[in-house]
Each structure stands twice: as C-alpha cells, then as structure tokens.
Amino acid sequence: MELSFENKVVVVTGAAGGFGSATARAFAEAGAHVVVSDINTAGARQLAATLPSAIALTTDVTDEDAVRDLVTDAEAQFGGIDVMVNNAGVPHRAAPLVDLDVDTVDRQLAVNVRSVFLGCKYAVPALRRRGGGVIVNVASIAGKRPRPGLSVYNATKGAVITLTRGLAGEVGPDVRVNAVNPVISETGFVKSFSGADRLPDDLRTTWVAGIPMGRTATAEDVAHSIRFLASDQAGFLTGVCLDVDGGRSIH
Ligand SMILES: NC(=O)c1ccc[n+]([C@@H]2O[C@H](COP(=O)([O-])OP(=O)(O)OC[C@H]3O[C@@H](n4cnc5c(N)ncnc54)[C@H](O)[C@@H]3O)[C@@H](O)[C@H]2O)c1
Numbered sequence: 013m014e015l016s017f018e019n020k021v022v023v024v025t026g027a028a029g030g031f032g033s034a035t036a037r038a039f040a041e042a043g044a045h046v047v048v049s050d051i052n053t054a055g056a057r058q059l060a061a062t063l064p065s066a067i068a069l070t071t072d073v074t075d076e077d078a079v080r081d082l083v084t085d086a087e088a089q090f091g092g093i094d095v096m097v098n099n100a101g102v103p104h105r106a107a108p109l110v111d112l113d114v115d116t117v118d119r120q121l122a123v124n125v126r127s128v129f130l131g132c133k134y135a136v137p138a139l140r141r142r143g144g145g146v147i148v149n150v151a152s153i154a155g156k157r158p159r160p161g162l163s164v165y166n167a168t169k170g171a172v173i174t175l176t177r178g179l180a181g182e183v184g185p186d187v188r189v190n191a192v193n194p195v196i197s198e199t200g201f202v203k204s205f206s207g208a209d210r211l212p213d214d215l216r217t218t219w220v221a222g223i224p225m226g227r228t229a230t231a232e233d234v235a236h237s238i239r240f241l242a243s244d245q246a247g248f249l250t251g252v253c254l255d256v257d258g259g260r261s262i263h
Contacts, residue, residue, distance in 0.1 A: 015243045017044035021090040022242070023082065024048060025073050025131060026100030028055025030199025031150060034231035035097055038239045040064060047086040047093075050100070073100045073127035083134040092142040095242045096135035098128045099150040101168075103205040106161040117164050124168035128175060136183055144186035146242045149176050150234070153193040153257040162205060169193075173253045180251030188250040190241040195257035197229040225258030 022039040026032040028050035036046045040063040048063070049071040050056040056068035067089050071082045086093050101124045104116050128149050139145030154162060155169030173191060180189040196202075196219055202211055211219070211228075220227060237256045240246055255261050 015042060015239070015245055017042040017095075017239075017243075019043070019045075020094040021045045021086065021092060022047065022095040022097065023086050023093055023135070024097040024099055025071060025082075025127070026050055026150075028052040028059060029100075030197060030201065030231045031194070031234045032097075032099045033059050034235035035099060035238050036063065036066070038232070038235040039095070039242075040066065042239060044095075045090045047082070047089070049082055073098075073130065074122040076130055079127070079130040080134050083138045087138055087141070093135065093138050094142055094145045096131055096139070096145070096147045097150070097238055097242070098131035098135075098147065099238075100127055101150060103162055103165040103201060105207065106205045108161065109163040112164055120164050120168050124165070125171045125175070128172050132175070132179055132189070136179075136187055139187050145188075147176075147179075147187065147189045148238045148241050149189070149191040150238070151176065151191045151193050151253060153195045153255055153261055156193060156255070157261050165205070176253055177251045184250055188246075190246070190249055190251070191253040192234055192237050192241070193253055193255045193257060193261075194234045195223060195229050195255075195260045197231060197234065199231060222263075223258040223260045224262065227258065229256060229258065 022044040024032050024036045027036045027048040036048050040046050046066040048056045048060040048068045051072045053070040060066040060068035071078045151172040152169035154166040155173045158166035176191040
C-alpha cells in the first residue's frame with residue numbers, strides 16, 4: 013500500500029494557484045509525472061519548470077473543448093492519466109446575495125461546477141483506458157457550513173460535494189471519486205473575494221477562533237489530503253468529501 017506515485021500521471025487544474033501548485037509539488041515529490049494546467053499560462057510554465065517531470069498546459073476549465081484537449085494532450089504526452097485533480101475555482105466578490113447579478117452567478121456556476129463536470133466527464137474514460145484511477149475534486153467546507161456574503165460560491169461547492177458522491181456511486185470499482193473540503197487559506201482566493209492580498213486581522217481572528225486547530229489551512233494541508241485520497245492507501249475510499257478544516261465544522 014503505497015503513497016508513491018512513481019510512473020503515475022497526475023493532472024491538476026488551477027495548478028498555478030495556491031492549492032494547485034502545492035498539490036502539483038506534492039505529487040511530484042512522490043514521483044509522479046505532473047500535468048500543470050491553468051488559465052494562467054505563465055504561472056503554469058513557471059511551476060512546471062521547477063518539477064522533475066511536468067508539462068504546462070493552458071486550460072480554461074469552463075471550456076469543453078479545452079478540457080477535452082487537456083485530457084488528450086496529457087495522454088499523448090505521458091501515455092495515459094491515473095489521477096485527475098479538479099481544483100480550479102474562484103469565489104465571487106463578497107456581497108449579500110440580493111446584490112449579486114445573474115452574470116456573476118452564471119460565471120460562478122461555470123468556473124466552479126461546469127468545470128468539475130467537464131473534468132470528470134473527460135477523465136473517467138481516460139482513467140479507464142489506463143485500467144482505472146482516481147478523481148479528487150476541490151470543494152470547500154463552505155459547501156457544508158456556509159458563511160454570509162459568499163452564498164452563491166458556497167452553493168457551487170455544495171454542488172461539487174453532491175456531484176462527487178453521485179459520480180462515485182456510478183463509476184466504481186475501477187474509478188474512485190473523492191473531494192476535499194478546505195477551510196479558509198490565505199491563497200489568491202482571499203484577493204478574489206475581498207480585493208486584499210491578506211485577510212484583515214479582525215476577520216482572521218474571528219475565523220481562527222472557530223477553528224479548533226487554531227490557524228487557517230496551509231496549501232500543504234490541502235495538497236497532502238488530496239494526495240492521500242488519490243493514493244493506494246485510500247483504496248477503499250470513494251464518495252468521501254474530506255473536511256480539511258482544522259475542526260471548523262465540529263460545532
Ligand atoms: N483558499 C481558500 O480559502 C479555499 C477554501 C476552500 C476551497 N478553496 C478552493 O480551492 C481551489 C483552489 O483555490 P486557491 O485557494 O488555490 O485559489 P487561487 O486563487 O490561489 O488559485 C486558483 C487558480 O485557479 C485558476 N483559475 C481561475 N479560473 C480558471 C479557469 N477558468 N480555468 C482554469 N484555471 C482557472 C487561477 O488562475 C489560479 O491559478 C478553488 O476551487 C477554491 O474554490 C479555496
């Protein structure tokens with residue numbers, strides 16, 4: 013029962029960002045060939061250049077043709093894929109639901125839900141061409157324990173959790189489908205919802221007070237959980253949406 017990913021091919025979307033780059037590095041450390049995919053070409057190339065065996069591919073995960081190409085290009089480059097990490101996603105700017113417009117909602121559904129649908133749709137046949145494999149989706153603890161101000165984002169992550177569990181029931185035993193539910197982490201995500209590079213001190217203090225482990229998540233906390241769920245050690249786990257939340261959702 014190995015945590016090694018020697019000779020395995022792992023695709024990570026949104027891999028130029030906080031969680032995605034830590035995830036790409038974690039799989040690379042375990043010996044994987046990594047497909048570093050992001051809409052941010054420069055960021056993807058920069059990361060791939062630091063990994064022992066990696067390629068960078070530009071992918072807009074809302075675009076069906078682009079996601080299909082991501083999978084076929086990864087197969088062409090490395091001979092198949094063993095793990096698909098559907099990580100790309102963004103929050104909307106924090107605001108009461110009644111102040112959100114329809115374009116924002118449609119964009120949220122496209123980047124956070126259509127993306128995961130497409131990543132799964134094209135990964136499942138590719139994983140089967142390889143004899144089986146694993147999908148890990150990046151949801152959020154916000155999908156289970158929503159806070160005010162991010163209602164539509166929270167709903168998209170609820171959809172990812174339900175999609176993960178539903179698909180897991182369809183595609184076993186050769187394909188496992190799991191998700192992680194991270195708590196707040198100070199990645200590019202903070203800038204997307206707040207406009208600031210870091211959480212304001214008062215907000216961090218309030219949020220950390222609700223996390224028994226006494227801190228926000230690191231990108232490595234999330235990456236290591238994703239890698240575990242994708243590993244042989246998690247070979248009996250499917251439909252699991254793992255709370256990587258330092259205990260935030262206990263109470
Ligand atoms: N940071 C947190 O607090 C937190 C908590 C729970 C869940 N999440 C989720 O984790 C995932 C990763 O977020 P992060 O925290 O690393 O944020 P991030 O902003 O650092 O990274 C997001 C990455 O996604 C890429 N991206 C955005 N739109 C894209 C598109 N259309 N196609 C392809 N790539 C696209 C960006 O270029 C960026 O590299 C997201 O799904 C997010 O919702 C984040």
